[in-house]
Amino acid sequence: MKYVDEFRDPSSSLKLSAAIADTVSRSWSIMEVCGGQTHSIVRHGLDKLLPDSVSLIHGPGCPVCVTPLEMIDAAIHLASRVDLIFCSFGDMLRVPGTNQDLQQAKAKGGDVRIVYSPLDALEIAKNSPTQEVVFFAVGFETTAPANAMAVYQARENAIDNFSIVVSHVLVPPALHTILSHSDNQVNGILAAGHVCTIMGEEEYVPIANQYGTPIIVTGFEPLDILQGIYLCIKQLERGQANVVNQYSRSVRRHGNTAAKNMINEIFEVVPRSWRGLGKIPKSGLALRDKYSEFDAMRKFNIKTIPAIEPEFCISGQILQGLKKPPECPMFGTVCTPEHPLGATMVSAEGTCSAYFKHRIPLGECSAI
Amino acid sequence: MCLGIPGKIVSIVKAPLRMAKVSFGGILKEVCLAYCPEAELGDYVVVHAGFAISTLDEKEARKTLDYFDQIGDQQPKVSS
Numbered sequence: 150m151k152y153v154d155e156f157r158d159p160s161s162s163l164k165l166s167a168a169i170a171d172t173v174s175r176s177w178s179i180m181e182v183c184g185g186q187t188h189s190i191v192r193h194g195l196d197k198l199l200p201d202s203v204s205l206i207h208g209p210g211c212p213v214c215v216t217p218l219e220m221i222d223a224a225i226h227l228a229s230r231v232d233l234i235f236c237s238f239g240d241m242l243r244v245p246g247t248n249q250d251l252q253q254a255k256a257k258g259g260d261v262r263i264v265y266s267p268l269d270a271l272e273i274a275k276n277s278p279t280q281e282v283v284f285f286a287v288g289f290e291t292t293a294p295a296n297a298m299a300v301y302q303a304r305e306n307a308i309d310n311f312s313i314v315v316s317h318v319l320v321p322p323a324l325h326t327i328l329s330h331s332d333n334q335v336n337g338i339l340a341a342g343h344v345c346t347i348m349g350e351e352e353y354v355p356i357a358n359q360y361g362t363p364i365i366v367t368g369f370e371p372l373d374i375l376q377g378i379y380l381c382i383k384q385l386e387r388g389q390a391n392v393v394n395q396y397s398r399s400v401r402r403h404g405n406t407a408a409k410n411m412i413n414e415i416f417e418v419v420p421r422s423w424r425g426l427g428k429i430p431k432s433g434l435a436l437r438d439k440y441s442e443f444d445a446m447r448k449f450n451i452k453t454i455p456a457i458e459p460e461f462c463i464s465g466q467i468l469q470g471l472k473k474p475p476e477c478p479m480f481g482t483v484c485t486p487e488h489p490l491g492a493t494m495v496s497a498e499g500t501c502s503a504y505f506k507h508r509i510p511l512g513e514c515s516a517i
Numbered sequence: 518m519c520l521g522i523p524g525k526i527v528s529i530v531k532a533p534l535r536m537a538k539v540s541f542g543g544i545l546k547e548v549c550l551a552y553c554p555e556a557e558l559g560d561y562v563v564v565h566a567g568f569a570i571s572t573l574d575e576k577e578a579r580k581t582l583d584y585f586d587q588i589g590d591q592q593p594k595v596s597s
Contacts, residue, residue: 150561150575150578150579151523151525151561152523152561152573152578153523155578155582156581156582158585161585161586161588164585164588165585165588168588185521238566265546265566265567266547266549266566266567266568267566267567268534268549268567269567288566291521291565291566291570292565292566294552294568294570295549295565295566295567295568296566298534298549298551298568302534343521343563343565343570346521346563346570346571347570369521372581372585373581376581376584376585379588395581397574397577397580397581398573398574398575398577398578398581399563399571399573399574400571401571405552405553405570405571407551407552407554408552408568408570411551411552
């Protein structure tokens with residue numbers, strides 16, 4: 150068992166696809182929350198295996214996409230300082246800020262380093278004791294335990310030249326925002342399997358009950374996603390709205406307790422602005438007061454300045470599942486992964502990037 | 518950053534944090550096992566941002582694969 154090929158078997162895909170077609174009796178819209186799931190759907194053409202009456206809506210689960218513009222600007226501001234080393238996950242480097250991105254700050258002389266793990270940034274701090282090292286701590290519940298551990302280890306090992314810019318977001322409050330929207334078209338949800346690996350499935354039960362929306366905790370391989378859709382359609386057809394765990398090889402009912410405990414030790418829940426969705430109450434994490442010495446915004450006295458999104462970019466509507474990339478006149482012409490105008494084109498996990506990579510036939514792209 | 522990929526633990530070092538070398542189809546990465554204390558050599562783990570976040574459960578994986586077979590049994594016409 151290698152946990153990949155077994156879940157990509159084409160004959161099982163066709164069986165699940167036919168089972169979905171046999172079950173469905175009317176139109177349903179299902180939102181996959183995570184950008185990783187969106188990529189799997191578009192890459193493997195899973196939406197093409199569904200009957201016309203089942204449509205997939207791509208959700209907001211791309212951390213790069215939803216990090217607010219003012220936090221990107223704050224990160225760029227820090228990264229441009231000559232007196233510090235700025236560390237980030239690689240996919241944040243080309244996210245456009247108001248005037249430039251981190252890659253450009255690096256080109257202009259900023260010491261910007263890509264790290265694979267926040268522990269790598271901590272190691273840099275340990276090895277460069279005379280320099281300040283700042284890590285850009287973004288992401289959903291999946292990356293929060295890693296970032297929390299870096300702060301915990303910094304405290305344990307008295308590494309005081311390390312700090313983080315925190316822009317963490319949480320999935321359930323965003324689902325409330327989407328499902329309570331007057332234009333909501335979502336009938337069922339495929340919850341993000343790796344977020345639930347950390348947090349468990351219980352916090353989704355009140356959401357399923359409140360909105361009458363079935364929620365299937367779903368993995369990322371093609372058969373996971375098709376099974377998630379099948380289980381969701383079965384509930385919708387029966388008028389049920391339960392939380393079901395499709396991804397049981399990774400997700401335990403209560404999640405990963407050690408990881409959750411570390412998140413709670415380091416972070417507290419705060420309101421957070423989401424790029425494309427606006428400010429959502431209790432939707433983010435920030436450092437607790439007792440760890441405030443590791444808050445880079447405080448350490449370097451950085452104030453965020455509200456930033457204005459480009460008017461022509463529809464990434465906000467894409468993130469809410471209200472529109473799909475081909476509905477944007479800029480898509481694939483002015484806006485490309487090389488020259489992204491908005492968040493959903495920047496990240497490898499973004500919906501526009503997925504459509505660009507897998508859905509534009511060669512020769513049809515008029516990138517400028 | 519959010520894409521979690523299953524990898525196989527090929528070695529474990531215990532100090533100071535429990536760390537492992539994890540193979541992703543032959544590519545080795547250093548991974549922290551602090552959140553998967555139960556993970557042992559040869560186990561497959563899901564890795565995010567340099568941390569193992571779960572040890573994959575083979576029994577549960579087999580149940581899911583059996584479900585796919587069952588679908589085929591219940592719906593013989595679909596595979597034609």
